Amino acid sequence: MKSNKLMALGIVFSIAVLIVIGTIAYSIINDKKDKGNEMFAYSTQxxxxxxxxxxxxxxxxxxxxxxxxxxxxxxxxxxxxxxxxxxxxxxxxxxxxxxxxxxxxxxxxxxxxxxxxxxxxxxxxxxxxxxxxxxxxxxxxxxxxxxxxxxxxxxxxxxxxxxxxxxxxxxxxxxxxxxxxxxxxxxxxxxxxxxxxxxxxxxxxxxxxxxxxxxx
Missing domain, CATH: 3.40.30.10 (Glutaredoxin)
Structure with a gap:
């Protein structure tokens, strides 16, 4: 029982870590896009x-x-x-x-x-x-x-x-x-x-x- 709980907690933790990593990656990508848009105004070129x-x-x-x-x-x-x-x-x-x-x-x-x-x-x-x-x-x-x-x-x-x-x-x-x-x-x-x-x-x-x- 205890083992199952630990496994469940491990899965939840892993999912949480993946979400955080994904959020950071998404943020970095969008920061690059924002930087590019600010520097070059891509949409107008x-x-x-x-x-x-x-x-x-x-x-x-x-x-x-x-x-x-x-x-x-x-x-x-x-x-x-x-x-x-x-x-x-x-x-x-x-x-x-x-x-x-x-x-x-x-x-x-x-x-x-x-x-x-x-x-x-x-x-x-x-x-x-x-x-x-x-x-x-x-x-x-x-x-x-x-x-x-x-x-x-x-x-x-x-x-x-x-x-x-x-x-x-x-x-x-x-x-x-x-x-x-x-x-x-x-x-x-x-x-x-x-x-x-x-x-x-x-x-x-x-x-x-x-x-x-x-x-x-």
Whole structure:
């Protein structure tokens, strides 16, 4: 009888311990989410991948940035194949328009396109990098942007895009991204964060950081 009582108490204690551990783990996970939301405002950013992906990767970029174009061509395809498409990583792009006056125009175009269709933004992301010229030139023009929309983005309404491009709403989104980069003291582009931690943007360094987060 006494043995049965001790066994029952042991079971109750074990369950209580599991509940406490589960509560702590849940709290840690949500603290990370809250930290990320505070730092990057995930829900307002342009994203690629599943919302429930355990690892959040943030890229601060400028469409005029040559290194960002290289990252798009060499790193993103591998990141997409090995992590994003498998539901392990969700990628967020945050505007960091710092190179020239037309950097802001490129950022606004991305926001205006994303507002209409999420997938179209990532097509635009590739297309504008393919159109990149010297960073000393003001090559991001409304003519270029309209050509991309008309020729490559059938899901985007051209007239709505033209209206949104210079709207207060879109301008404010770009400004908030710039303020966020300044607050985080972003030094250059691409700057990459893995679950809130700054990482080197090369694929091997990112892979190491992502795999470390996946093991937690």
């Amino acid at each position: 342009q994203s690629l991948g599943k919302d429930d992906a355990p690892v959040k990767v943030v890229e601060f970029g400028d469409f005029k940035c040559p290194a960002c174009r290289t990252w798009d061509v060499t790193v993103l395809p591998r990141l997409k194949e090995e992590y994003i498409d498998k539901g392990k990583v969700q990628l967020y792009f945050i505007n960091f328009p710092f190179i020239g006056k037309d950097s802001d125009l490129g950022a606004a175009a991305g926001e205006a396109i994303y507002k209409q269709d999420q997938d179209s933004f990532w097509i635009f992301y590739d297309e504008i990098y393919q159109s990149q010229k010297k960073d000393t030139e003001e090559w991001i023009t409304e003519e270029l942007l309209l050509n991309i929309v008309k020729e490559k983005l059938p899901k985007v309404d051209v007239e709505k895009f033209k209206k949104d491009l210079h709207s207060k709403e879109i301008t404010e989104k770009v400004r908030k991204d710039s303020d966020r980069a300044q607050k985080l003291k972003v030094q250059g582009a691409p700057s990459v964060y893995v679950n809130g931690n700054l990482a080197n943007p090369d694929f091997d360094s990112m892979k190491k950081a992502i795999d470390k987060e996946l093991k937690k």
